[in-house]
Amino acid sequence: MIETEPKSKAEIIDDFVEQLLEGGDRSTLEDYCGRYPSMRRAFEGKFECVRALEEGFREDGLAGVEIDDYLVVEEIGRGGMGVVYLALQRPLDRYVALKVLPMGLIPDTREIARFRNEARAASRLSHPNIVPVYSTGEDKGMYYIAMALIPGISLARVLEGLRAAGIEPETASAVKDIIETRVDLPRIGRATGTDVAWSTTAGRDPSLWDQPYLNLVLSLSSDVSDALAYAHRNGVCHGDLKPSNIMLSSGGVPMIVDFGLARDVRSLVSIRSQDFLGTLAYASPEHLSRNIVNEKSDIWSLGATMYEMITLRQPFRTDDVAGTIGRIAKMDPPPMRERSRRVPKDAEAIVAKCLEKEPARRYDNAQDLKEDIDRLLAGAPVKARPIGRAARQLKRARRNPLVSLLAAALIVFALITPCIMFNSAIRASVSTGTQYYDEGKYPEALRSYQRALNRLKLVPFTENRRAEVLCDLGNAWSGKGEYEKAILSYESALRIDPGMVSALIGLGDVYFEIGAYDKTVSCYDKVLLLSPTDRNSYYQRGKAYRRLGMYDKALKDFRGAITLAAGDVDTLGEISAVLSEKGLSTLRERSACLGEAGFTGPEIRAILGKREGDR
Amino acid sequence: MAVRLVDSVTRTLIRDGKEGDANALSTLFARYQERVLRIVRLRLSAPLRDRLRLQSMDILQETFLHAIRKLKDFEPTTEASFLHWLSRIVENVIRDQLDYSGAGKRDSAAERSLDQSIALPSGHVHLRDLIPDEGTSPTQAVVRKGIRSIVDNLLLELEEPERELIIQRKLEGLTFGEMAAQLGKSEDAVRKLFNRSFQKLIALAEKNKVSERLGFG
Numbered sequence: 001m002i003e004t005e006p007k008s009k010a011e012i013i014d015d016f017v018e019q020l021l022e023g024g025d026r027s028t029l030e031d032y033c034g035r036y037p038s039m040r041r042a043f044e045g046k047f048e049c050v051r052a053l054e055e056g057f058r059e060d061g062l063a064g065v066e067i068d069d070y071l072v073v074e075e076i077g078r079g080g081m082g083v084v085y086l087a088l089q090r091p092l093d094r095y096v097a098l099k100v101l102p103m104g105l106i107p108d109t110r111e112i113a114r115f116r117n118e119a120r121a122a123s124r125l126s127h128p129n130i131v132p133v134y135s136t137g138e139d140k141g142m143y144y145i146a147m148a149l150i151p152g153i154s155l156a157r158v159l160e161g162l163r164a165a166g167i168e169p170e171t172a173s174a175v176k177d178i179i180e181t182r183v184d185l186p187r188i189g190r191a192t193g194t195d196v197a198w199s200t201t202a203g204r205d206p207s208l209w210d211q212p213y214l215n216l217v218l219s220l221s222s223d224v225s226d227a228l229a230y231a232h233r234n235g236v237c238h239g240d241l242k243p244s245n246i247m248l249s250s251g252g253v254p255m256i257v258d259f260g261l262a263r264d265v266r267s268l269v270s271i272r273s274q275d276f277l278g279t280l281a282y283a284s285p286e287h288l289s290r291n292i293v294n295e296k297s298d299i300w301s302l303g304a305t306m307y308e309m310i311t312l313r314q315p316f317r318t319d320d321v322a323g324t325i326g327r328i329a330k331m332d333p334p335p336m337r338e339r340s341r342r343v344p345k346d347a348e349a350i351v352a353k354c355l356e357k358e359p360a361r362r363y364d365n366a367q368d369l370k371e372d373i374d375r376l377l378a379g380a381p382v383k384a385r386p387i388g389r390a391a392r393q394l395k396r397a398r399r400n401p402l403v404s405l406l407a408a409a410l411i412v413f414a415l416i417t418p419c420i421m422f423n424s425a426i427r428a429s430v431s432t433g434t435q436y437y438d439e440g441k442y443p444e445a446l447r448s449y450q451r452a453l454n455r456l457k458l459v460p461f462t463e464n465r466r467a468e469v470l471c472d473l474g475n476a477w478s479g480k481g482e483y484e485k486a487i488l489s490y491e492s493a494l495r496i497d498p499g500m501v502s503a504l505i506g507l508g509d510v511y512f513e514i515g516a517y518d519k520t521v522s523c524y525d526k527v528l529l530l531s532p533t534d535r536n537s538y539y540q541r542g543k544a545y546r547r548l549g550m551y552d553k554a555l556k557d558f559r560g561a562i563t564l565a566a567g568d569v570d571t572l573g574e575i576s577a578v579l580s581e582k583g584l585s586t587l588r589e590r591s592a593c594l595g596e597a598g599f600t601g602p603e604i605r606a607i608l609g610k611r612e613g614d615r
Numbered sequence: 616m617a618v619r620l621v622d623s624v625t626r627t628l629i630r631d632g633k634e635g636d637a638n639a640l641s642t643l644f645a646r647y648q649e650r651v652l653r654i655v656r657l658r659l660s661a662p663l664r665d666r667l668r669l670q671s672m673d674i675l676q677e678t679f680l681h682a683i684r685k686l687k688d689f690e691p692t693t694e695a696s697f698l699h700w701l702s703r704i705v706e707n708v709i710r711d712q713l714d715y716s717g718a719g720k721r722d723s724a725a726e727r728s729l730d731q732s733i734a735l736p737s738g739h740v741h742l743r744d745l746i747p748d749e750g751t752s753p754t755q756a757v758v759r760k761g762i763r764s765i766v767d768n769l770l771l772e773l774e775e776p777e778r779e780l781i782i783q784r785k786l787e788g789l790t791f792g793e794m795a796a797q798l799g800k801s802e803d804a805v806r807k808l809f810n811r812s813f814q815k816l817i818a819l820a821e822k823n824k825v826s827e828r829l830g831f832g
Binding site for chain 1 (some may be wrong): 762763765766767769785786809810813814816817820821825
């Protein structure tokens with residue numbers, strides 16, 4: 001844990017790769033780059049390489065599985081709303097993008113009915129800027145939507161690429177370069193072979209790529225608002241419009257996916273909070289506070305997307321859910337012209353009109369928005385009015401203070417929602433198991449947990465939940481005295497979530513039971529890294545050190561435990577035991593030893609006094 | 616030490632397969648055929664590689680044939696143990712194949728096996744019906760062209776013991792503990808060996824600019 005001697009570059013890189021192989025992720029990369037900034041490029045190269053190789057070993061959960069007419073080939077994407085697979089539609093021998101939604105994401109029957117209706121409505125939409133939905137259905141416990149396979153990448157990845165380039169794009173060709181070099185198209189192309197009949201999308205006039213970048217943004221926005229206007233006229237709103245839901249075909253045509261899939265804020269919440277944050281950043285204030293989704297909220301989301309396309313920054317995003325919600329509810333985004341002088345006032349005005357907190361003050365409909373964008377493109381005056389400083393202040397004063405309360409309620413909601421999504425049958429098995437466990441009926445508890453795990457396997461996106469149940473399972477095995485099995489369960493849980501404190505504690509304690517004290521120590525090392533004020537962990541690790549004969553370290557830990565809970569009887573007993581095992585019998589020796597270990601005078605008096613008292 | 620908990624579906628399929636449920640068997644094989652085929656392709660030695668297309672499928676089919684016969688004596692504890700079991704059969708089948716070709720026997724294992732029917736309690740089933748052949752399995756054709764084949768080509772450049780370590784860990788899903796037991800080494804030693812092998816694979820990938828080709832980074 002503590003580096004004792006300087007390492008060579010090669011050794012550092014080896015260490016880094018080892019960490020990656022042990023399940024390290026982007027945070028490992030950032031960690032190393034932070035520690036050795038000059039080696040960033042080397043780390044990044046290794047990181048991407050490991051990622052590519054791991055991809056080559058990854059198991060496609062559903063590969064080879066038939067879902068109704070579709071044979072799943074391989075995973076091509078993953079997001080908050082489901083996993084997208086490349087699939088072969090057998091009767092037609094065509095490749096499609098098959099989006100599979102786990103049942104666990106759709107908590108109740110009302111939701112299921114709504115999903116069906118929405119999906120049906122979406123499948124009736126036919127517009128050049130909307131990804132066609134071929135069919136929807138349910139099979140093997142999953143809902144699926146079969147869509148046209150679009151040879152292109154999402155706008156989110158385009159923006160990622162532009163951000164990575166680090167400079168403001170001059171012309172539209174910057175986007176073309178990204179589409180051509182980024183992954184999806186060549187990979188799917190390779191996967192399906194060259195003779196695959198792509199769902200064809202019309203290309204744009206190639207001269208578009210030579211125009212200024214802003215023109216491309218406006219042109220894409222015009223297309224997207226046209227698609228929104230069409231969908232709204234047909235009674236479907238999107239509900240979760242954001243860059244990752246807009247595909248950009250290789251010909252530069254934007255196509256919206258996932259129409260009408262996320263009307264309820266709850267369904268926006270995925271177990272991974274980062275995904276949630278990603279989706280939250282484009283949600284309108286009324287969506288967040290009152291769960292209202294309509295054409296006005298779609299206009300907001302498009303406005304937020306336009307803002308990001310123009311400035312390459314998300315208008316409201318902060319690092320956490322609460323901050324983001326707060327900004328959406330209360331703050332105007334930083335003026336785009338502050339970020340780039342090149343942004344015309346009229347473009348600023350259009351985006352600002354989309355991002356009005358009050359829905360009534362936004363464009364009346366997506367058609368009006370489209371027309372205003374087209375006016376700007378044609379060099380004509382727009383209808384949106386530039387906002388002056390006074391108007392800004394007035395707006396701020398008008399802002400509804402209640403919104404923040406509602407936002408606070410939503411944060412709580414975001415935390416509890418994964419539980420809602422957790423299938424009720426599974427939840428029942430787990431709680432039965434816990435009941436049995438509490439009563440000491442371990443075999444029964446084990447059966448319940450196993451049942452829950454078996455069900456969880458069928459539901460994607462429940463990895464974290466599975467880790468928790470695996471940990472429960474470990475506890476039950478441990479209770480039953482089957483330590484080997486307990487270890488396996490804890491380790492499985494930790495493979496899913498290496499930072500799962502309860503599993504680390506369980507594992508550490510089991511190792512203690514079987515006398516593997518060194519392993520107990522390493523478990524609690526991790527626990528204490530994650531949770532440095534846990535008295536019990538100091539106590540447990542100290543106990544393990546004592547058994548290993550490492551008395552100095554044991555005393556240090558007991559001191560930690562005493563610091564966090566003065567006068568703890570168990571800890572005092574352990575300290576006495578250490579002192580005895582060290583062969584220290586006189587008060588002076590004992591006192592000196594404790595002093596060396598860092599105990600304060602009063603602590604030493606309390607400890608030794610206690611001991612004398614015991615006698 | 617760590618073992619993947621048995622995938623309940625796999626266990627059910629194996630149980631039903633043992634009881635003679637042909638559907639369960641074909642689902643079971645469909646589930647693992649890609650991984651097994653991959654292991655087959657990685658295990659085939661260079662002299663056989665030029666005939667890979669036919670041979671790998673032959674071996675896959677032969678493997679499943681053996682597996683069906685031996686399934687009744689097999690009690691999987693984990694999914695990895697099932698895969699490892701299949702993987703050992705692959706090894707034996709390849710050895711047999713090499714013996715055949717060495718002895719100049721030309722009768723194809725595939726022809727023999729596919730024409731056989733298996734006696735199941737529910738009646739006779741043609742192996743042909745249980746195992747999709749290459750021509751009708753777009754999955755394999757597709758996957759072969761994908762990222763996996765790029766990685767597999769790199770694996771083939773490794774020394775055999777290094778490749779085996781990666782196969783066991785990454786494709787069979789064995790834990791270091793299980794691998795240690797297989798190899799008669801300590802878990803720590805196996806972990807180190809594996810890491811070293813993987814580092815070599817990374818070096819090869821870098822040399823071949825794999826992450827750029829695959830659009831990573």
